[in-house]
Every structure is written in C-alpha cells, then in structure tokens.
Amino acid sequence: MRGYFxxxxxxxxxxxxxxxxxxxxxxxxxxxxxxxxxxxxxxPATSFKPGEKRDGxxxxxxxxxxxxxxxxxxxxxxxSVSVKGFWMDEHEVTNAQFSAFVKATGYKTIAExxxxxxxxxGVPAEQLVPGSAVFTPPxxxxxxxxxxxxxxxxxxxxxxxxxxxxxTIKGHENEPVVQVSYDDAMAYAKWANxxxxxxxxxxxxxxxxxxxxxxxxxxxLKPSGKWVANIHQGHFPEKNTLEDGxxxxxxxxxxxxxxxxxxxxxxxxxxxxxxFYRPDYYSSSPKVDPKGPEDSYDPEEPGAxxxxxxxxxxxxxxxxxxxxxxxxxxxxxxSSGSNNLGFRCVR
Numbered sequence: 606m607r608g609y610f611x612x613x614x615x616x617x618x619x620x621x622x623x624x625x626x627x628x629x630x631x632x633x634x635x636x637x638x639x640x641x642x643x644x645x646x647x648x649p650a651t652s653f654k655p656g657e658k659r660d661g662x663x664x665x666x667x668x669x670x671x672x673x674x675x676x677x678x679x680x681x682x683x684x685s686v687s688v689k690g691f692w693m694d695e696h697e698v699t700n701a702q703f704s705a706f707v708k709a710t711g712y713k714t715i716a717e718x719x720x721x722x723x724x725x726x727g728v729p730a731e732q733l734v735p736g737s738a739v740f741t742p743p744x745x746x747x748x749x750x751x752x753x754x755x756x757x758x759x760x761x762x763x764x765x766x767x768x769x770x771x772x773t774i775k776g777h778e779n780e781p782v783v784q785v786s787y788d789d790a791m792a793y794a795k796w797a798n799x800x801x802x803x804x805x806x807x808x809x810x811x812x813x814x815x816x817x818x819x820x821x822x823x824x825x826l827k828p829s830g831k832w833v834a835n836i837h838q839g840h841f842p843e844k845n846t847l848e849d850g851x852x853x854x855x856x857x858x859x860x861x862x863x864x865x866x867x868x869x870x871x872x873x874x875x876x877x878x879x880x881f882y883r884p885d886y887y888s889s890s891p892k893v894d895p896k897g898p899e900d901s902y903d904p905e906e907p908g909a910x911x912x913x914x915x916x917x918x919x920x921x922x923x924x925x926x927x928x929x930x931x932x933x934x935x936x937x938x939x940s941s942g943s944n945n946l947g948f949r950c951v952r
Contacts, residue, residue, distance in 0.1 A: 653666075653690065655865065656864075656865055656866040658695065658866065659692070661694060661695055661696075662692040662693060662694055662695060662952060663692065663693055663694075663695045663865055663866045663867055664690065664691075664692055665690060665691055665692070665693050665806075665809065665810045665865050665867075666690045667687065667688055667689040667690040667691075668687065668688070668809065668814070669685060669686065669687040670685075670686060670687075670808070670809050670812055670816055671683050671684070671685060671686075671816050671817070672684055672685075672686040672805060672808055672809075672887070672890075672932065673887055673932045674930065674931060674932025674933055676930065676932075676933070677928075677930075677932070677933050677934065678884065679884035679885075679887075679934055680887065680932050680933055680934050681887060682887055682888065683932070684887055684890060684892075685892060686805050686809075686890070686892060686893075686895060687892065687893050687894070688803075688805050688806050688809050688893075688894055689894060691802075691806055691951050691952065692951060692952040693802065693806070693810050693865075693867060693949065693950075693951045693952075694799075694949040694950050694951070695862075695866060695867055695868060696781075696857035696858055696867075696868040696869060696949065697781035697782075697857055697868075697869055697873065697874060697876065697947045697948065697949045698781065698782050698790075698793065698947060698948055698949055698950065699778065699779055699780065699781060699782060699857055700764070700774040700777055700778050700779070700780055700781075700782050701778040701779065702782070703764060703782035703785070703793060704774075704778070706792075706793050706796050706797070709796070710792075710796060712789075712792055712793075712796075714763055714764055714784065714785060714786065714789045714942070715786040715788055715789060715940055715941075715942065716735060716736060716737040716762065716763040716764070716784050716786070716942050717735055717763045717764075718735060719733075719735060720733040720734070720735060734760035734761070735760070735761070735763070736758055736759050736760040736761055736762045736763070737758070737759065737762040737763060737784045737941075737942045737943060737944075738756050738757070738758060738759070738762070738941070738942070738943040738944070739756070739757055739758075739759040739762050739767075739768050739769060739943070739944050740755060740756060740842075740853075740920060740943070740944055740945060741755060741756070741757040741759075742755055742842045742843050742844075742845070743755055743842060743843045744843065745843055746840065746843055747842070747843065749841070749842075749924070749925055754842070755842040756943075762784060762944070763784050763942075764782050764783065764784045764785055764789075764942075767783050767784050767944045768944055777856075779856040779857060780854045780855070780856050780857070781854050781857060781869075781873060781874045781947040782947055783854060783874055783942070783943070783944045783945060783946055783947050784942040784943065784944060784946070785877075785942050785946065785947060785948060786939065786940050786941060786942045787877050787912050787937070787939040787940075788939065788940065789942070790877045790948040793948075793950070794948075794950045797950060798952070799950035799951060799952045800879065800950060800951060800952070801877055801878060801879040801948065801950060801951070802878055802879065802949070802950070802951040803878060803879055803880055803894070803895065803896050803897065804878045804879075804880040804895075804897060804913045804915065804934070805894065805895045805896075806951060807870075807876065807878050807915045807916075808915065808932065810865060810867055810870065811863070811867070811870035811871065811915070811916065811931070812931065813863035813864035813865045813867070813870075814864050814865070815864070818931050819930060819931060820834075820871065820929070820930055820931055821863065821870055821871045821929075821931050822834065822861075822863065822871070832848060832849035832850075832860075833860055833861055834849075834860055834869070834871045834872035834873070834929060835849055835851050835854070835855045835859065835860060835869070835872040835873040835919045836849070836871075836872040836917065836918075836919060836920075836921045836922065836929055837919060837920050837921060837922040837925075838922075840924065841920075841922040841924045841925045842920075842925070851919060852919075853919055853944070853945075854873055854874050854918075854919055854944075854945070854947075855869075855873055855919070857869060857873075860872075860873075869916075870916055871916050871917055871929040872916070872917050872918060872919060872921060872929050873916075873918060873919055873947075874916075874918050874919070874945050874946055874947040875914040875915070875916060875917065875918045875935055875937070875945060875946045875947065876914060876915050876916050876947060876948050876949055877912060877913075877914055877937070877946075877947075877948040878897075878912065878913040878914065878915055879896070879897065879912070880896065880897025880898070880912065880913045881897050881898050881899070881900055881901040881910075881911070881912060881913075882901055882902075882903060882911040882912055882913045882934075882936040882937075883897075883898045883900075883901065883902045883903075884902075884903070884904065885902075886898045897913065903936060906938070909938045910938065910939045911936045911937060911938055911939065912936070912937060912939055913934060913935065913936060914934075914935035914936060914937045914946065915934065915935060916928075916929060916935075917929030917930075917933075917935070918945035918946070919945060920945050
C-alpha cells in the first residue's frame with residue numbers, strides 16, 4: 606500500500622533516516638541473480654583485479670571486515686562478516702541512465718502513478734494527486750523535533766521533476782536519479798541485468814578495505830581542510846553555507862573515489878539496499894554473505910515495510926543526521942521516494 610491516513614506514508618518516511626519503497630519478499634530478492642551474474646560467476650574471482658573497471662562497474666574483491674558501528678543503536682553489535690567478490694556501479698545511477706530505462710520500457714515510477722482512493726479513506730479526491738517528498742528549508746531556525754518543518758509533500762514531484770512540476774532534469778543528466786522507490790530501483794536493476802546490493806556488500810565496498818575509521822574516507826571530517834563528500838554545512842535545516850559547492854545532489858564523480866574506485870559512497874543521495882530493515886538483525890546476522898532478515902520491523906512504525914538505505918545524503922549534518930559515518934544505517938518505507946534518495950546496482 607502506498608499510503609496511510611491521507612499522505613500518512615509521508616509521516617512514515619520522515620521517522621526514518623531516508624525514504625523508500627516496495628513489498629518484495631525474500632524469494633523476490635533471491636531471484637535477482639541475472640544472466641550477467643551467472644556469466645561473471647563462471648569466471649574465477651582471481652581473474653579480476655581489485656578496482657578493475659568494466660562497463661561502468663568496479664570489481665570489489667571479497668574479504669572479511671567488521672560490520673556496524675557502536676555509535677548507533679541499530680548498528681550494534683559490531684560483528685565479523687565476509688562477502689564474496691562482486692561488481693558494483695562506480696557511481697549512483699544517473700538521470701541519463703534512468704531515462705534510458707524509462708525510454709526502453711515505458712516504466713512509470715510510483716510517484717507518477719495515480720493514488721488509489723481506497724488507500725486514503727475520507728480524503729477528498731482532489732487531494733489524491735501523485736507526488737513525492739521534497740526538502741523545503743524553512744526561512745528561520747526551527748526545532749529539530751518536527752521534520753515536517755522542512756519536508757513537504759509536493760504534487761507532481763517525481764524523478765523527472767525532482768523538486769516539483771516546475772523543476773527538470775534537463776541539464777542535470779549526470780546527477781543521481783532521485784524520487785525512486787525500492788520498487789523503482791528493483792525494476793531498473795532487473796532491466797540492467799543487475800541487482801541491488803546487500804547491506805553487507807554495500808558497507809564492505811564503502812569501507813574500501815579500511816576498518817575502524819570514523820568516516821568511510823578516514824578519521825578526519827575534512828582531510829587537509831577539504832570536503833570529500835556532499836553533505837550539509839551550516840545550520841540545519843535553514844542555512845546551507847555551500848562549502849562543498851552543492852545545495853542539493855552533486856553530479857556523480859564530483860568528489861574523490863575510495864580505494865576500490867567507487868564514488869559517492871557517503872553523502873550525495875541515500876542508496877537502497879535489498880535487505881529488509883530490523884534494528885536487532887546484527888545480533889543474529891550470518892557471518893558469510895548475510896542477506897538481511899526474513900521480514901521488516903521498525904519499532905517506530907511497526908506497520909510499515911522498510912528496507913535498508915545506506916550512505917547518507919546532501920542533507921546529513923552533525924547537527925541532525927550523521928548517518929554518513931562508517932557503519933551507520935538508514936531505513937525507508939518501501940513505496941516512498943524523496944529528492945535525496947537514489948541507488949546503485951551490483952552484479
């Protein structure tokens with residue numbers, strides 16, 4: 606179901622650290638293996654070099670690492686995990702790439718589809734307008750206890766019009782596609798003969814072979830005095846000083862790659878993972894190639910189906926959301942999108 610009371614889905618997504626979408630089962634996730642996966646799997650992993658590039662993807666060698674972070678309740682306990690090698694998109698899926706998918710398939714994202722009146726009993730039909738969540742900063746300092754002060758449901762907001770019907774992706778083809786739900790990301794991945802990463806794969810790739818780091822890039826927020834990720838500077842949410850050069854999503858590859866050759870694994874836009882979200886999963890997670898729990902549960906919204914999101918976004922700030930830190934997690938209701946949520950694929 607896309608919504609709750611009125612646009613109650615919007616309240617669901619704000620209670621998380623990101624936004625999201627879909628009601629896929631574990632069976633669906635396991636079936637994500639594509640013909641390309643099988644082709645690559647037929648080659649010995651040792652035939653690929655770490656950081657090797659093919660068709661816009663980077664080879665991430667398998668290995669073991671310490672997953673999670675003590676700083677965050679839902680990222681505990683830190684535990685040993687190993688993953689097999691895999692290919693990962695070197696950057697987030699762009700507007701240009703998603704446009705090619707839509708042109709080839711005629712796909713309509715959830716934010717573009719008509720709303721079912723049966724899902725919104727008592728809501729006037731004229732209010733049931735397709736749209737999505739858009740960050741709308743207030744003009745003055747506000748309490749950080751109510752995200753509705755900076756998030757608005759905007760009719761007409763979707764991947765082609767990320768900030769509302771007057772906005773456009775023309776001239777922004779090299780920026781990450783946003784306003785995509787989990788379902789939308791899954792549809793693209795299937796078309797591209799890829800899949801979404803598991804949470805463990807995503808974190809292993811983001812760490813780039815480094816453990817025990819505060820941030821994925823190291824222990825300093827600004828190495829050599831430079832911003833190395835697109836996050837929020839200034840006083841959140843009303844003032845962005847733009848020290849990193851961007852108020853919203855930055856074009857992919859605007860910041861340095863990590864040791865594996867992957868760009869924007871922190872900040873810029875949140876990224877969907879295939880795992881269901883549960884805050885207690887790490888206490889029972891398998892040690893080899895974990896694929897997440899069998900179902901979703903978020904004590905803050907017990908009735909919402911949520912999937913894991915990773916990496917933080919251009920809105921993350923030490924004042925409000927610090928989920929760009931190494932080992933931290935995000936979550937999103939599966940039928941929801943926003944203008945700071947995208948994805949990348951693996952194979």
